[in-house]
Amino acid sequence: MQIIDLRLEGVNIGMELKLKIAVITGAGSGIGRAVAVALSQAGWSLGLAGRRAEALKDTADLCAGDILCIPTDVTYEASVAGLFDQTITRFGRVDMLFNNAGVSAPAVPLEDLDWAQARAVIDTNVTGTMLCAREAVRAMKSQTPQGGRIINNGSISAYAPRPHAAPYVMSKHAVTGLTKSIILDGRxxxxxxxxxDIGNAVTDMSEAMASGVLQADGTIRSEPRMDVxxxxxxxxxxxxLPPEANMPFVTIMATNMPLYGRG
Structure with a gap:
């Protein structure tokens, strides 16, 4: 696996435990990139994961501090294991995972859904999220001091579906189950x-919201978006947050998006 280290070649072991180390998946664009920049500015050192090495480098160039880019396909077990192995080798531990990688399928009726497109959603949003959480938990249990935090990128679709979005909606309901299980099992x-759970942040993935998307009443309307x-x-x-505090579920959305009344 190719590793692109854009900062220091070595870190003093005594310094590592004073750092805040985060792994971010889907870090090459959109929400992942915005979160990477913000965390780096808040003093976090980062392991950035995504399929495209150049996109990761572009994200890292926007960040401050110590950044490691690791091209990763979260749908493959060995690739995810390599992501965490390389992050721990570089930084010594993992304090937080932002489990962000995700894809969607075309908005079509369920009976017209292409299975390969649906499978891609499940492979990334469910299998990939689970694999990354598994490796994070493994690392957090074994490190000293023990512990850490996993933040999963859910969606408002985890509790209120859009029309013709069954694979995505199903995948995000699965993420909610995983979040609850980790809260229990990691205690x-x-x-x-x-x-x-994010509603209509301005990214490439939400461009359709501005031009108009299918609503629950069958109409096509544009929806407000908010700054990522x-x-x-x-x-x-x-x-x-300190270890003794948690915000288990947080919804942030464009104020006037038509969520309430949708389901």
Whole structure:
């Protein structure tokens, strides 16, 4: 696996334990990039994961501090294991995972859904999220001092579906189950989890919202969007909470988006 180290070649072991170390998946664009920049400015050292090495480098160039870029496919077990192995080798530990990588499928009726497109959603949003959480928990249990925090990127679709979005909606309901399970199972080890459910942040993935999307009443309407910086600052706050505090579920959305009344 190719590792791109954009900062220092070595870190003093005594210094490592004083650092805040985060792994961010889907860090090459959108929400992942915004969160990476904000966390770096808040003093976190980062392991950035994503499929495209050049996109990761572009994100790292916007960040402050000590950044490691690791091209990763979260749908492959060995690739995820390598992400955490390389992060721990570089920084000594993992204090936080922002489990952010995700994809969606075309908005079509369930009976018309192409299975390969649906499978890609499940592979990334469910399998990938689970694999990354598993490696984070493994690392957090074994390190000294023990513990850490996992923040999963859910969605408002985790509790209120959009029309013709069954694979994505199903995948985000699964993320909610994973979040709750980690909160329970990690308790004895100083590990906790949280979920941020995001509605209409301005990224490439939400471009369709501005031009018009299918609503529950069958009409096509544009929807308000919010600056992705609001998402990033919320994740920074969640990540920076002391070990004795957690925000298990947080929703942040464009104020006037038509969520309430949708389901």
């Amino acid at each position: 004895a080890f100083g590990i906790t989890a949280a979920q941020i 910086a609001h998402v990033a600052s919320t994740v920074v706050h969640m990540a920076g």
